[in-house]
Amino acid sequence: MHSIPGRRLIMALFLIFLLLPIYWLVNMSFKTNAEIVSTMTLWPHAPTLQHYKRIFTDESWYSGYINSLEYVVLNTIISISVALPAAYAFSRYRFLGDKHLFFWLLSNRMAPAAVYALPFFNLYSAIGLFDTPWAVALAHCIFNVPLAVWILEGFVSGVPREIDETAFLDGYSFPRFFIKILVPLIASGIGVAAFFCFMFSWVELLLARTLTSVQAKPIAAIMTRTVSAAGMDWGLLAAAGVLTIIPGALVIWFVRNYIASGFALGRV
Amino acid sequence: MDKTVNQKAWFLVLPVFLVVAFSAVLPLMTVVNYSMQDTFGNNQFFWNGVGWFKELLDPSTDLGGRFLASLGRNLFFSLVILAIEVPLGIVVALSMPRQGWTVAACLVILALPLLIPWNVVGTIWQIFGRPDIGLLGYVLNAIGIDYNYVSNDIDAWVTVIVMDVWHWTSLVALLCYAGLKSIPEAYYQAAQIDGASRWAVFKAIQLPKMNRVLLIAVLLRFMDSFMIYTEPFVVTGGGPGNSTTFVSIELVKIALGQFDLGKAAALSLVYNLIILIVCWIFYTVMTNAGAERKPQEGAA
Numbered sequence: 083m084h085s086i087p088g089r090r091l092i093m094a095l096f097l098i099f100l101l102l103p104i105y106w107l108v109n110m111s112f113k114t115n116a117e118i119v120s121t122m123t124l125w126p127h128a129p130t131l132q133h134y135k136r137i138f139t140d141e142s143w144y145s146g147y148i149n150s151l152e153y154v155v156l157n158t159i160i161s162i163s164v165a166l167p168a169a170y171a172f173s174r175y176r177f178l179g180d181k182h183l184f185f186w187l188l189s190n191r192m193a194p195a196a197v198y199a200l201p202f203f204n205l206y207s208a209i210g211l212f213d214t215p216w217a218v219a220l221a222h223c224i225f226n227v228p229l230a231v232w233i234l235e236g237f238v239s240g241v242p243r244e245i246d247e248t249a250f251l252d253g254y255s256f257p258r259f260f261i262k263i264l265v266p267l268i269a270s271g272i273g274v275a276a277f278f279c280f281m282f283s284w285v286e287l288l289l290a291r292t293l294t295s296v297q298a299k300p301i302a303a304i305m306t307r308t309v310s311a312a313g314m315d316w317g318l319l320a321a322a323g324v325l326t327i328i329p330g331a332l333v334i335w336f337v338r339n340y341i342a343s344g345f346a347l348g349r350v
Numbered sequence: 351m352d353k354t355v356n357q358k359a360w361f362l363v364l365p366v367f368l369v370v371a372f373s374a375v376l377p378l379m380t381v382v383n384y385s386m387q388d389t390f391g392n393n394q395f396f397w398n399g400v401g402w403f404k405e406l407l408d409p410s411t412d413l414g415g416r417f418l419a420s421l422g423r424n425l426f427f428s429l430v431i432l433a434i435e436v437p438l439g440i441v442v443a444l445s446m447p448r449q450g451w452t453v454a455a456c457l458v459i460l461a462l463p464l465l466i467p468w469n470v471v472g473t474i475w476q477i478f479g480r481p482d483i484g485l486l487g488y489v490l491n492a493i494g495i496d497y498n499y500v501s502n503d504i505d506a507w508v509t510v511i512v513m514d515v516w517h518w519t520s521l522v523a524l525l526c527y528a529g530l531k532s533i534p535e536a537y538y539q540a541a542q543i544d545g546a547s548r549w550a551v552f553k554a555i556q557l558p559k560m561n562r563v564l565l566i567a568v569l570l571r572f573m574d575s576f577m578i579y580t581e582p583f584v585v586t587g588g589g590p591g592n593s594t595t596f597v598s599i600e601l602v603k604i605a606l607g608q609f610d611l612g613k614a615a616a617l618s619l620v621y622n623l624i625i626l627i628v629c630w631i632f633y634t635v636m637t638n639a640g641a642e643r644k645p646q647e648g649a650a
Contacts, residue, residue, distance in 0.1 A: 086548065089445035096442050097459050100516065103478045104462070106485050110477065122488055164369050167362035175359035183363065185633050190374045192629045194577035196598040197618040200605045201377030224373040227366055285467045287580050292606070302467045316483060323470045330465025331458075338454050341461050341524060 104327065111320035118316045133321035146301030147325065149215060153290070153298070156219035158279040161226040162234075162272060169234030170264065174243070187228040198224065199292045206293055217293040218300070222286060226279040233278060237271025238264070270340055277337045284330060301326060384615035402616035413604075413613050417620075419592070420600040427596065428575040431514045435571060436564070438515070439522025444556070446527055457527075460520040472584025475513040479585070499586060503593040506586045510594055513581055518574070522567045529560035569632040573625060597621055 112126040137143040206217040249259045291303040305322045388398040408414040479499050481487035490497040499509040541551050579598035588595035605614035
C-alpha cells in the first residue's frame with residue numbers, strides 16, 4: 083500500500099489529538115479533588131487511588147458495571163444467534179420479499195433512539211420487563227440485529243457455495259452442517275459481528291437509561307450522580323469514565339486484526 | 351453466483367423478523383397512535399387527527415418553529431462534520447504505517463474513541479474544554495483566546511464539532527484503510543512503470559477503490575450525526591440558549607421532559623420519515639453500485 087509524504091507526522095499528530103483528551107481524563111482520575119480544582123497540573127503531583135477505591139467498594143457504583151455488562155452480553159448473544167440463520171438465508175436464497183425485508187431491517191438500524199425511548203418505556207412496563215437487563219438487551223436488538231445480519235451476510239457470502247453442496251451430499255443435515263461446518267468457517271466474521279454488537283450496546287445510553295430505574299441501572303447513568311450539592315466530584319467522575327473505557331479497549335485488542343475489514347462490514 | 355429461489359428460507363429469517371418486529375413495529379404503532387391524539391393527563395386521550403402534523407410543519411407556531419430550527423441546526427451540523435471528517439479520514443488512512451507492530455497499535459488507538467460510551471465522550475470533552483480544569487480550555491485562554499463553551503454560542507458549536515471529529519473520524523479512516531488494503535500490489539507496480547505521480551495514483555487507483563467504503567462512511571456518518579443526542583446533551587445540554595439543540599434533543603425534551611406525547615409522536619414520525627428516505631437512497635445507491643460492479647468483474 084502506498085502512502086503519502088509526511089505520513090508519520092500526520093499519523094502522530096492525529097493519534098495525539100485522539101489520546102490527549104483521554105490522557106486528561108486518566109490524569110484527573112488520579113488527582114485529589116483539591117488538586118483538580120486549585121491548580122493546573124499536567125500530571126498528578128499527589129497521585130491517589132481514592133476515587134477508584136470508592137468505586138470498587140461502593141456497591142451502588144460497581145453494580146453499575148455489572149448491570150451494563152449483563153445487558154451487553156445478553157444482547158450480543160441474542161443478536162448473533164438470531165442473525166446467523168438469517169444471514170445464511172439472505173446470502174444463499176431468494177425468497178418472497180427478501181429485498182424489502184432486508185431494507186426494513188436496515189432502516190431499523192437507522193431509526194433514532196430518541197423516537198423509541200417513550201414507546202419502549204410503555205411497552206416494557208406493560209410486559210413487566212422494565213428495570214431488568216432483558217429490557218435493555220431486547221431494546222438494543224433494534225439496531226444490533228440488523229447490523230449483525232448485515233455483517234454476517236457479507237461473511238457467509240464469502241464461503242463458496244460448493245462447500246454447502248458437498249456437505250449435503252455427504253449426508254449432513256442442515257443444523258449439523260450449520261454448526262459443524264459453516265460456523266467454524268465464518269468464526270472471524272462472528273467475532274467481528276459480536277464486537278460490533280458489544281460496541282453499540284456498550285456505548286448506547288439513552289435507551290439504557292430510559293428502561294432502567296434502580297435494579298439494572300447502567301454505569302453510564304450512575305455517573306450522573308457525581309453532581310451533588312457540594313459541587314461536582316470531578317475525580318470520581320473521571321475515574322468512572324476511565325473504567326468505562328477499559329472493556330472497550332480489551333475487546334479491541336482481541337479483534338485488532340479484523341477491525342478494518344469489520345468496519346467495512348465485509349463489503350470492501 | 352445466482353441465488354436459488356427457496357421460500358423455506360423464511361423459516362431462517364423468522365427469528366430475526368420476530369425480534370425486530372417486537373422492538374420496532376409495536377413501539378411504532380404506539381407512536382402513530384399518540385400522534386393523532388391529545389392528552390390532558392390521567393390517561394385521557396382526545397382525537398386530534400393531523401393537527402399536530404400541521405402545527406409541526408408550520409414555522410409560525412411554537413412547535414413548528416422549534417422543530418424546523420433544530421432541523422436546520424442538525425443539517426448544518428451534519429454537513430460540517432462530513433466536510434471535515436471525510437477528507438481527514440482519507441488522509442489518516444493514507445498515513446497508516448505499512449507493516450509491523452505499529453499497524454496494530456495505530457488500529458487499536460484509532461478504534462478507541464469508537465468504544466467509549468457516548469456520555470463518557472461528552473464527559474471527556476466537557477472536562478477537557480473547561481477553562482478552569484480542562485487542558486484545552488485552559489491553554490486557549492492562556493494564549494489569549496476567550497473561549498467558554500458554556501456561555502458563547504460559537505465556542506459551543508466548535509466544541510461539539512471538534513468532539514464529533516475526535517469521536518468519529520476514526521470510523522471513516524478505518525473504512526478507507528480497509529478499502530486501501532484491498533488494492534493488489536500489482537496496481538501500484540503498474541503505476542510505477544507508467545511513471546504515474548503520487549496524485550495520479552490517488553486519483554486513478556486509490557479513490558475509485560475506496561468508492562464503496564466511502565459511500566458507507568458518508569451515509570453512516572450522515573445518519574448517525576442526524577440522530578446525535580448524548581454527546582452534545584452532556585457537553586452543552588443544548589445550550590447556550592437553544593444554539594446546540596439538535597432534533598433528538600428537542601424530541602426528548604418534548605417527550606420525556608414535558609410529556610407532550612402527541613407533539614413528540616408527530617415529531618418522531620416526521621423525523622423517522624426523513625431518516626427513512628435518506629436510508630432508502632443509501633440502500634438503492636449501494637445495491638446499484640453492487641449491480642454495476644458485477645458485469646465489470648465478469649469482463650475482467
